[in-house]
Amino acid sequence: MSPAPSSGFHLGQWWKRNRKSILPPIFGIGGFLIFWQLSSSLGLTKLSGPLSLWTEERTRELLLYPFFDRGGLDKGLFLHTMSSLSRVALGYSLAAVIGIAVGIAVGLNKGLNRAFDPLFQFLRMVAPLAWVPIALVMFQQNQPAAIFVIFITSIWPILINTAEGVRQIPQDYRNVALVLQMSKKRFFTKILIPSTLPYIFTGLRISIGLAWLAIIAAEIVMPGTPGIGFFIWDANQNGYVSDIVLGVIWIGAIGLILDRLMAWLQTRISSSR
Amino acid sequence: MTPLVAVQDVAKDFPLQGGGNYLALKGIDLEIRKGEFISLIGHSGCGKSTLLNMIAGLDLPTGGTVLLEGETVKRPGPDKMVVFQNYSLLPWLSVRENIALAVDEVMPDLPKAERSAVVEEHIAMVGLAHAADKPPLQLSGGMRQRVAIARALAIKPKLLLLDEPFGALDALTRGNLQEKLMQICNEHELTAVMVTHDVDEAVLLSDRIVMLTNGPGSKIGGILEVDIPRPRQRLEVVHHPSYYSLRSEIIYFLNRQKRVKQWQAKPHKVLARHGLEKVNVDLGFIPLAACAPLAVAEAKGFFAKHGLDEVQLVRETSWRGVTDGLLDGTLDAALMPSGMPTWMTAGGHGGDPTPIVTALTLSRNGNGITLASRLAEQGVSSVADYRDYLLRTNRDPHTLGIVHPASMHNLLLRYWLASNAIDPDRDVHLQTLPPAQMLADLKDGSIDGYCVGEPWNLRADREGRGFPIVGDLEIWDGHPGKVLGVREDWALAYPNTHIALTKALLEACRYCADPAHWDELSALLSDRRYLGMKQELIRFGVPDGDRDNPHGTAHTLFFGPGVNRPSRSEHLWILTQLARWSEIPFPRNYVEILERVCSVGVYSTAARELGLDDVSYQRGGIALFDGVPFNADDPIGYLNTLSIHQDFSVAEIPMGVPRALAD
Numbered sequence: 020m021s022p023a024p025s026s027g028f029h030l031g032q033w034w035k036r037n038r039k040s041i042l043p044p045i046f047g048i049g050g051f052l053i054f055w056q057l058s059s060s061l062g063l064t065k066l067s068g069p070l071s072l073w074t075e076e077r078t079r080e081l082l083l084y085p086f087f088d089r090g091g092l093d094k095g096l097f098l099h100t101m102s103s104l105s106r107v108a109l110g111y112s113l114a115a116v117i118g119i120a121v122g123i124a125v126g127l128n129k130g131l132n133r134a135f136d137p138l139f140q141f142l143r144m145v146a147p148l149a150w151v152p153i154a155l156v157m158f159q160q161n162q163p164a165a166i167f168v169i170f171i172t173s174i175w176p177i178l179i180n181t182a183e184g185v186r187q188i189p190q191d192y193r194n195v196a197l198v199l200q201m202s203k204k205r206f207f208t209k210i211l212i213p214s215t216l217p218y219i220f221t222g223l224r225i226s227i228g229l230a231w232l233a234i235i236a237a238e239i240v241m242p243g244t245p246g247i248g249f250f251i252w253d254a255n256q257n258g259y260v261s262d263i264v265l266g267v268i269w270i271g272a273i274g275l276i277l278d279r280l281m282a283w284l285q286t287r288i289s290s291s292r
Numbered sequence: 293m294t295p296l297v298a299v300q301d302v303a304k305d306f307p308l309q310g311g312g313n314y315l316a317l318k319g320i321d322l323e324i325r326k327g328e329f330i331s332l333i334g335h336s337g338c339g340k341s342t343l344l345n346m347i348a349g350l351d352l353p354t355g356g357t358v359l360l361e362g363e364t365v366k367r368p369g370p371d372k373m374v375v376f377q378n379y380s381l382l383p384w385l386s387v388r389e390n391i392a393l394a395v396d397e398v399m400p401d402l403p404k405a406e407r408s409a410v411v412e413e414h415i416a417m418v419g420l421a422h423a424a425d426k427p428p429l430q431l432s433g434g435m436r437q438r439v440a441i442a443r444a445l446a447i448k449p450k451l452l453l454l455d456e457p458f459g460a461l462d463a464l465t466r467g468n469l470q471e472k473l474m475q476i477c478n479e480h481e482l483t484a485v486m487v488t489h490d491v492d493e494a495v496l497l498s499d500r501i502v503m504l505t506n507g508p509g510s511k512i513g514g515i516l517e518v519d520i521p522r523p524r525q526r527l528e529v530v531h532h533p534s535y536y537s538l539r540s541e542i543i544y545f546l547n548r549q550k551r552v553k554q555w556q557a558k559p560h561k562v563l564a565r566h567g568l569e570k571v572n573v574d575l576g577f578i579p580l581a582a583c584a585p586l587a588v589a590e591a592k593g594f595f596a597k598h599g600l601d602e603v604q605l606v607r608e609t610s611w612r613g614v615t616d617g618l619l620d621g622t623l624d625a626a627l628m629p630s631g632m633p634t635w636m637t638a639g640g641h642g643g644d645p646t647p648i649v650t651a652l653t654l655s656r657n658g659n660g661i662t663l664a665s666r667l668a669e670q671g672v673s674s675v676a677d678y679r680d681y682l683l684r685t686n687r688d689p690h691t692l693g694i695v696h697p698a699s700m701h702n703l704l705l706r707y708w709l710a711s712n713a714i715d716p717d718r719d720v721h722l723q724t725l726p727p728a729q730m731l732a733d734l735k736d737g738s739i740d741g742y743c744v745g746e747p748w749n750l751r752a753d754r755e756g757r758g759f760p761i762v763g764d765l766e767i768w769d770g771h772p773g774k775v776l777g778v779r780e781d782w783a784l785a786y787p788n789t790h791i792a793l794t795k796a797l798l799e800a801c802r803y804c805a806d807p808a809h810w811d812e813l814s815a816l817l818s819d820r821r822y823l824g825m826k827q828e829l830i831r832f833g834v835p836d837g838d839r840d841n842p843h844g845t846a847h848t849l850f851f852g853p854g855v856n857r858p859s860r861s862e863h864l865w866i867l868t869q870l871a872r873w874s875e876i877p878f879p880r881n882y883v884e885i886l887e888r889v890c891s892v893g894v895y896s897t898a899a900r901e902l903g904l905d906d907v908s909y910q911r912g913g914i915a916l917f918d919g920v921p922f923n924a925d926d927p928i929g930y931l932n933t934l935s936i937h938q939d940f941s942v943a944e945i946p947m948g949v950p951r952a953l954a955d
Contacts, residue, residue: 191380197350197368199397199447209393213384 071261072268078261092245092253096269103234103246104273106162110169111230118174118226119219122181123211132182143175147233151240161244165237172233173226177219184218185211220288224281231274247273294362295323296483297347297451303355304342316342318509320356322502324451327481331494333542334504334513335549340487341455343504347485348374348453360451370398373449377456379436381428381443388415388424391443398447414446417476434465441473445480452477454486458493470496471526478523491542495520496529501538503545506553513545533689540729547609548616555622566599569786573793576606576614576626579823580727581746581830582655582774583627584813585850587822589800597799598792607821610726611696615641618648618779625782625793627654629699630772631866633889638867638876638945640698645945647780650858651794651894654801655773657765658832658848659701660749661708662758663741664734675712675761682719692716693725693733693742703869704767705743710936711918716873717938734758745773746848747829754829765847768916770855772862773848780888784952787894794898798856804832805851857899858890861924865914868927874938879945882927888950 052069059068072078085097125132150171154164192214196206238248247270254262299322305313316339324330332340345351346358349368358365360372368374381390391411399407415424418438428436437457444452457473458466474497477484488494494501498518505513520532529535555574565571573595577583586605589595595603606623608614615636617623630653639645663672672678682690694702706716716722720740725733727748733739734757741758742748752758764771776797783790803809810832818827832848849855863886871878879885914922923930931940 191376191378192382194350194368194374194376195380195382195394198348198370198372198374199394200367200369201397205397210382213382216384 065260067261067264069264072265075259075261077259078265081262081265092243092249094245096247096250096265099245099247099250100269100273102244103238103248106165106237106246107169107230107234110166110233111173111227113166114170114174114226114230115177115223117170118177118222119181122178122219122222123185123215125178126182126185126215139175139178142171143179145171147172147229147236148240150233151237154237155241161241165234165241165244168237169230169233173230176225176229177222180218180222180225181215184215187218188214217285217289220281220285224278224285227277227281228274231270231277235270296326296328296361297322297324297485298359298362299323299343299347299356300359301356302343302346302353302358304339304346304351305354314507315509316507317353317511318355319511322512322515324483324485326483328483328499329477329497330485331498331501332485332487332504333489333491333494333501333546334510335506335546335553336489337507338504338549339507339510340504344374344453344455344485344487347451348372350374370394370447371449372451372453373444373447374453374455375437375440375444375457377459379428379433379440381436381439383427383429386425386427387420387431387439388412390428390439391415391446394443394447410446414442417445418442418472432465433461434469437461437469438472441469441476445476445482450483452482452484454484456487456489459489466490466493467526473497474522474524491539491546494542495535495538496524496526501542503542506549513549514541516541537723540726544610544612548613551613551617552620552622563602565601568599568789568792570624570789571600572602572604573600573624573789574604574606574617574622575793576608576617576623578608578611578614578627578727580748580774581817581823581832581848582658583822584804584817584832585654585797585800586627587816587819588803588813589796591816592800592803594796594799594803595793598796600789600792600796603796605821609728611699618777619643619646625776625778627774628777629696629701630775630862631698631700631703631870632696633775633777634863634867634885635698635870635876636777637885637889637947638870638879640870640876645947647888647947647950648777649780649783649790649891649894650775650777650889651783651790651891651898652776652797652801653772653774653856653858654776654797654850656770656849656855658773659704659743659745659764659771660760661705661741661743661762662734662749662752663761664737664739664758665756666737667740668759672761675708675714678761679712679714682714686719690720691723691739692720693730693739693744694722695727695744696724697873697875698870700771700773700866701743701745702873703866704764704771706873707869707916708762708767710934711916711920713936715936731755731757746831747823747825750831751825751829763847766917768914769847770849772859775858779953781951781953783891783894784950785954790891790894791898791901794894795902798851798895798898798902798904801851801856805849805855807832857895858892860886860890860892861914861922863889864924864927865922868922868931871940871942872931872934872937874940877941877943877945878928878931880942881944881947884947885945888947 056068056070058064059066072082081096085095087095088098125135147168150168151164154167158164158167188211192210196210201209234246235248238244238246239252247266251263251266254266299320302317302320303315304317305315308314320343332343334340342351346353347365349365349372352366365372382393385393388411391414392408395407395410415421418441420435420438420442423431423435428439431439458469461469470493476482486497495518501516501518503513503516504510516538518538519534520529562570563572575586577586590603590605606617608617611629611632614623614626614628615632618626633648633650635641636646636648663678667678667681670681672681692705694705696702702722705722709716709720714720723739725742727744730739730742730744730748731752734742734752741761749760753760776794778790804813813832814827814830817823817830818825823830864882867878867882870876920933928942931937
């Protein structure tokens with residue numbers, strides 16, 4: 020055994036341990052990008068290849084300067100994303116608050132559950148896009164309508180999971196509350212919420228993905244408001260294909276980050292029990 | 293003093309999914325005194341947890357009431373805290389927080405510092421100070437259950453309810469926790485009710501053990517007082533004389549419940565065929581050489597020959613199983629000790645007098661008294677030596693084993709002891725034991741000897757554990773051994789079946805009596821269905837009767853002049869002896885009892901139809917070894933001439949009118 024292993028030794032060890040989880044994604048993604056670039060260079064598809072993000076000057080600028088703001092709708096991608104996210108934040112928070120509250124009520128009350136469950140099951144099958152015209156009719160304005168679409172799309176997993184979580188509180192925990200003669204309020208804070216929390220977070224995680232999907236749909240159909248959806252719509256109107264590709268990459272990346280964030284929160288919650 | 297808890301005529305039924313109700317418990321009466329530890333034991337599904345939940349208030353009875361300190365229990369509360377089988381700890385709270393949650397909830401008026409002192413005290417009590425900040429999921433099952441117990445005790449309940457608290461734990465942890473719980477209960481004088489299915493746990497922890505019968509409609513089948521003094525140690529209680537009898541009492545009860553359940557699971561229709569009212573007969577026996585006629589009748593087809601197509605031989609482990617089987621109707625008929633018909637008819641089993649009819653004596657002789665080899669090493673070789681030995685060692689307990697109070701073994705052993713100036717109740721202690729256990733007890737030295745039928749005397753001799761001190765030839769040659777017994781109402785309902793059964797067994801007796809068949813009988817009985825032991829240990833006697841060796845060999849009589857006919861004077865002698873030892877009062881209406889017990893008519897019919905001419909034969913008088921004459925015309929006068937006896941009484945036994953069993 021060498022008494023003082025060098026840092027190179029550590030790196031080698033690290034590589035040995037992790038190469039199985041690093042190499043395949045690199046090969047997979049690289050292969051995909053090469054295939055895409057080739058089929059675009061060979062003219063198999065009109066879609067510009069990934070290299071166009073760099074070769075097209077306009078797109079390269081968008082890629083390199085996400086923060087510029089020339090007023091109006093002419094903004095960097097980061098700023099577009101932020102306005103989209105702020106809408107998501109509003110609609111999603113609303114969905115979380117109302118979804119959890121209604122979920123608990125439905126989970127605790129069998130009659131309520133029987134009354135509304137068919138309606139919930141029906142509504143959650145409606146695609147985000149289908150809500151857009153209804154929302155526009157209801158609110159007459161783009162901003163509240165977009166928030167409503169996000170809200171109505173993302174509420175169902177939260178609501179249904181919360182209700183299930185409440186129903187799944189083990190009889191053991193209920194018995195503890197019964198034997199200790201806990202008040203309603205104490206039962207709620209000491210047993211119901213902690214016991215249901217994992218279910219709620221599962222719902223929240225599913226919903227954040229749905230909310231992000233819905234915002235793009237909403238913004239594409241409701242032009243004239245800044246946002247990543249509008250950006251893609253605008254690029255499409257102008258025939259900037261490489262801009263569209265860039266926009267899609269942003270959307271995917273943000274969605275991934277949001278999901279990871281929720282996953283991290285979820286593991287934090289479940290590891291504390 | 294009013295009891296802490298009073299369960300009064302409680303019933304519970306649950307609605308079934310497809311409509312209707314399932315009656316789980318019925319007519320439960322139980323009083324629990326302050327400071328008592330009660331166990332509820334029974335098979336799964338007997339409603340013991342339901343009963344516990346009703347005491348806890350988690351479930352409400354559908355009939356009757358549960359009172360805690362005189363007030364009806366209507367809802368659960370911290371005064372009757374429950375320790376659940378699966379701990380019921382909240383996984384998002386640490387050990388300390390779990391206990392604190394309960395304390396904060398129940399004692400909100402206490403200052404915060406005092407509350408946390410209570411919490412710490414109880415964490416320390418169960419020895420979990422080192423794990424107080426861990427969440428329950430990081431603890432072992434045993435530690436979690438300790439947390440649950442600490443949580444329950446911390447809120448100072450009046451009553452602690454434990455639902456199979458140690459059921460999910462490994463044996464070692466369970467043992468440690470039992471001791472811990474016992475110690476805590478002793479120190480704090482807790483009142484506790486525990487549901488368990490572990491017999492040893494129940495005996496170790498309880499003051500009283502409540503045994504529940506099987507559902508539906510479970511009842512309390514019996515309550516045992518555990519008289520083992522406290523504080524108890526897990527490894528020491530097993531040496532207490534009561535331990536094994538309590539244990540075997542519970543195991544007998546549980547086995548009995550299982551037997552009844554199996555019996556109920558089968559359809560029980562009365563099958564009438566071949567001019568017989570019932571051809572499906574469950575015939576009980578216990579594994580003894582004297583069960584040979586039953587085995588032969590089955591193996592040689594005598595039952596079927598007389599039309600009884602569906603006879604089931606049911607092996608019981610003790611005579612008590614036979615008594616209970618006849619009482620609850622799971623047995624139609626049984627091989628029984630000759631004292632049992634009069635004993636049950638007079639109510640000796642502790643219940644209502646249940647008239648039993650015997651139409652056939654199946655065997656005579658075949659019994660002996662065996663003493664432990666260690667007594668021979670002390671120079672005991674005769675009854676006089678044994679008497680001296682008892683005098684020499686009168687500070688030690690001396691126990692002799694018998695198989696049943698109503699068996700000839702008990703009566704002959706007592707008669708022999710008493711005639712030799714040994715009081716069977718003062719000088720020695722007679723203990724009822726299953727035959728199979730006697731040998732084990734002889735080995736470990738807990739009994740001096742026993743009186744039992746073969747093969748248990750021969751086995752003790754062959755294995756060098758005991759030696760025969762006296763044989764039945766030397767006490768009463770030709771005494772009745774085993775008889776066929778049925779309930780009177782059964783006999784009246786199925787008279788032709790009764791005759792057919794008597795015929796089949798009488799024919800089997802004739803077969804058994806031929807010494808040429810004895811090797812075959814030994815081979816047959818060695819089968820697992822009957823005795824399940826080595827063939828050479830099963831002996832019925834020596835051909836031509838080895839009269840020179842009266843107490844080394846059996847001299848079983850199965851058939852012959854006067855052997856099989858039920859004899860009223862013999863049963864009268866048995867009545868006098870049962871009364872002499874206070875098993876029953878001497879019945880003033882003994883003539884009526886003998887008339888109803890001895891079904892001479894059924895025997896005569898059976899014998900006549902088999903072409904046997906026994907009717908004209910009369911057995912001689914009853915002659916025991918001491919020469920005291922038995923006057924059948926004056927049984928009470930005879931009783932008064934016997935020097936050693938208990939304080940016997942004379943009473944009228946209410947018999948009622950003979951009545952046939954209703955279908």
